[in-house]
Amino acid sequence: MFHPLTGKCAHVNKSNNELVLGDCKSHSQWSSEGNGSPIRLMDSALCLKAEGEGLPATLSKHCLSQQSSWRSVSKTGLHLATSDGNRSHLCLEMDSDSSKIVTRKCICIDDYDSSCLDNPQSQWFQLISTNV
Template identity: 50%
Template sequence: MYHPLSGKCVMANENNTLEASDCLNRSKWSYTGDESPIWLMGTSLCLNVVGDGLPVIISSDCSSNQSTWRVVLDSKLHIAARDAQGRSLCLESNPFNSNIILTRECLCLNDDDSLCNESPPQIQWFTLISRFILTYSVCALAWFSRDSGIHEPASPTFAKTKNVPYYDAS
């Protein structure tokens, strides 16, 4: 699971909550489609919504409404589930505040949404993508030097010297 705004992936942590992390240490997820759980691969655990503004938890309760997720059709980038009160809440990662992934009321799904003025909808954009696509998209955007800790822009010349894939769309 990938968060485009931060360029990070979703990882299950030791507290059974989710956090945005570099994509090398991401957790692997399985999702069969709308109105189904999002499973932590290799386990019998899935994502559960607790409430508005609260962290998403990883739980063995995978048959309740709180573990039933859907991709919101209006944006195709919001992933939502219903809390115990029946409110539809979206995954949210605000990289400016914390790495913890929460659920909140979905932002900017219609033209008269007053929440659009409070926060950009991109903090709630997530996508489920395959490892192959993720590996290439991350490498094509930038390269992280473990030695210097500096992000350097990807380019055909730079990619050759670092032996990383590069896609030139021009």
């Protein structure tokens, strides 16, 4: 999972199962079956899960939950989002104060989004087939 703004990739912090950005040469491998499916950590039973607004994205065994179902929600195809249960999208985002990957309300995902004064690049993530 690649973050274009920083040129870094998503890694799993093994001590707390949170996601952090780091060097793409020593990356964690991910798989997805497409829009609306879980993003799974390769060779494990764990998948990416949103815990809530502003909270770190984590790994969970609850891969069928609504917060573990991810889809591309913008025209750019660079916003990976899940539902927060209240009809809002939570996007993956690089935390500005650390290397953690958190989930926040998606910004700039359509032409009528008034929050488009913000720069959405911290929320841009791509699932890529290779990263070196």
